[in-house]
Amino acid sequence: MTFDDLFLDDILLKAVTGAGYVTPTPIQAAAIPPIFAGRDVLAGAATGTGKTAAFVLPILQRLLDEKSESSAASVLILAPTRELAHQIQHVIELLGREIRPKVVMLTGGINVGRQHDLLNQSCDVLIATPGRLLSMVENKAVDLQQIELVVIDEADRMLDMGQGPDVMMSLASIEHRFQCCLFSATLSGHGIKLFADNVLKDPEHIQLHAANAQTDRISHYVYLADNHEHKQLLLTTVLKSAECQRALVFCNKRERAEELTEWLQSQNLSAQVLHGDFDLAQRRQRIRKFREGQIKITVATDVAARGLDLPDVSHVINYDIPYRGDTYIHRVGRTGRGEQHGTAINLVEPHDHQNLERIEFHMQAQLPIRKLKGLAAKGKANRALMKKRETKTRYVSKALRQPPATDTPQD
Known part of the structure; x- marks a missing residue:
């Protein structure tokens, strides 16, 4: 046509x-x-x-x-x-x-x-x-x-x-x-x-392009982290990779977003934070810097990212795994725009396993686990999750098929 x-x-x-x-x-x-x-x-x-x-x-x-x-x-x-x-x-x-x-x-x-x-x-x-x-x-x-x-x-x-x-x-x-x-x-x-x-x-x-579909334009990956420090190492490794040109990193809370931004800046990474406390002029200024490439990394909450149209985002990284599958879809939809290819990465600690299961049930797809050389997860909980996948166990329980009533996007 x-x-x-x-x-x-x-x-x-x-x-x-x-x-x-x-x-x-x-x-x-x-x-x-x-x-x-x-x-x-x-x-x-x-x-x-x-x-x-x-x-x-x-x-x-x-x-x-x-x-x-x-x-x-x-x-x-x-x-x-x-x-x-x-x-x-x-x-x-x-x-x-x-x-x-x-x-x-x-x-x-x-x-x-x-x-x-x-x-x-x-x-x-x-x-x-x-x-x-x-x-x-x-x-x-x-x-x-x-x-x-x-x-x-x-x-x-x-x-x-x-x-x-x-x-x-x-x-x-x-x-x-x-x-x-x-x-x-x-x-x-x-x-x-x-x-x-x-x-x-x-x-x-x-x-079209239903919420539960993994489109050809976005590659979804899971990196398992044993603890918070391990997650930070995984994040910096991804952000410093040659493939990562411009990244949108999501946190579930504004305090977490601010702390993470400060830590990334301490690692000499070009990062800024975006959350609901900023007024319109401040938000526009930060979005403009990100669009123009002055800032490589924007750490955002869901409230701040609603309605944003950000071109050329190579990576969406869920530092905090969202509570709901539809929230995940909105987050990762910031990459892979138009005819471009995008990458969605999920940094998963043991306490995130249930949220990951909700997302996978929502998408009707199992997100592949990827390992970074020298940074593979070694904790018991993560090994158990890997074993379930290796044996192809259907691990999405009935209790997780609907998000809890208290699960709402927070800022």
């Missing part, structure tokens, strides 16, 4: 070619036709598969086809974080440079008065985070009655962040039927199903 087969306007085809797109990605080929047809869409696609363009191109085609005399927006895009909202805006500007759609951002970190002024002007597309949008809806600062298409991006992240009620209350203010498209890296779990059932009507189901 080519972009010509999707019946895009010549203006958009020119923009697509200029942006370096050659052929539609699977999510674009699957999602664009039903969106054009006016159907609701429920799409599961991993980070880095081109899902933003999958809804931006139909939006731009709609703006070309249906010239509106109204000054109010006809399209609403909801994103869980302001960073993701800015990335969506960038894609709209890139692909719509010949159309020049008028986009208004409603997110935290931007002066509310300035956003009020922008809303008083003509607008085609609203991009908003749920909390700020609901606040402005309740204060009657924004009118959604002209909205015809709603896109909810990274819905699973919204639910993780507790934004589901804000989304529902905002959409409830729209008094007419509207087309709705929901995109999520994972479609598993009762929460997503309930959320989708409440906002979608007879949707087209699309499941």
Whole structure:
């Protein structure tokens, strides 16, 4: 399939070619036709598969086809974080440079008065985070009655962040039927199903690059560590390897991330920390340094990394193994973007074995164990895990098939 087969306007085809797109990605080929047809869409696609363009191109085609005399927006895009909202805006500007759609951002970190002024002007597309949008809806600062298409991006992240009620209350203010498209890296779990059932009507189901699939673009490995000091040695060995060009290292807690960053810096490694305590300006500065290659290693928490689009990340390293399988998918999705190959490495101490089992059950795949010369694990617990694998024992117990109720991403 080519972009010509999707019946895009010549203006958009020119923009697509200029942006370096050659052929539609699977999510674009699957999602664009039903969106054009006016159907609701429920799409599961991993980070880095081109899902933003999958809804931006139909939006731009709609703006070309249906010239509106109204000054109010006809399209609403909801994103869980302001960073993701800015990335969506960038894609709209890139692909719509010949159309020049008028986009208004409603997110935290931007002066509310300035956003009020922008809303008083003509607008085609609203991009908003749920909390700020609901606040402005309740204060009657924004009118959604002209909205015809709603896109909810990274819905699973919204639910993780507790934004589901804000989304529902905002959409409830729209008094007419509207087309709705929901995109999520994972479609598993009762929460997503309930959320989708409440906002979608007879949707087209699309499941590509499922959360439990090991894509060809990412190699997953486990390195067993006997203790914390052993884990540090494994980490520095990986970071200093020639293959590791730029690494995103995940910790489960901000205190742990700060401690690890200080230790890496003491080892003369170019490292910085990124967590939820930083304000927007600080976060942007650190992300810019990482993108531009001024910093090789960013140690992050899940809260800080939500919605980040970081190109050319060669390695994602789980220094702390996440509690949930879907969190693992979001983490490793920061590498192997587009056509690039990525590496996901998990540093596993004995107390991490249960979390590793949850991840493997979620992915329906056993992650291969790799040994570094002279740094192989020797502890009894790790030897027991190796023995289970060697005998092909099914070690994923029923008790681990669902994460504990208290397992939530923390910062």
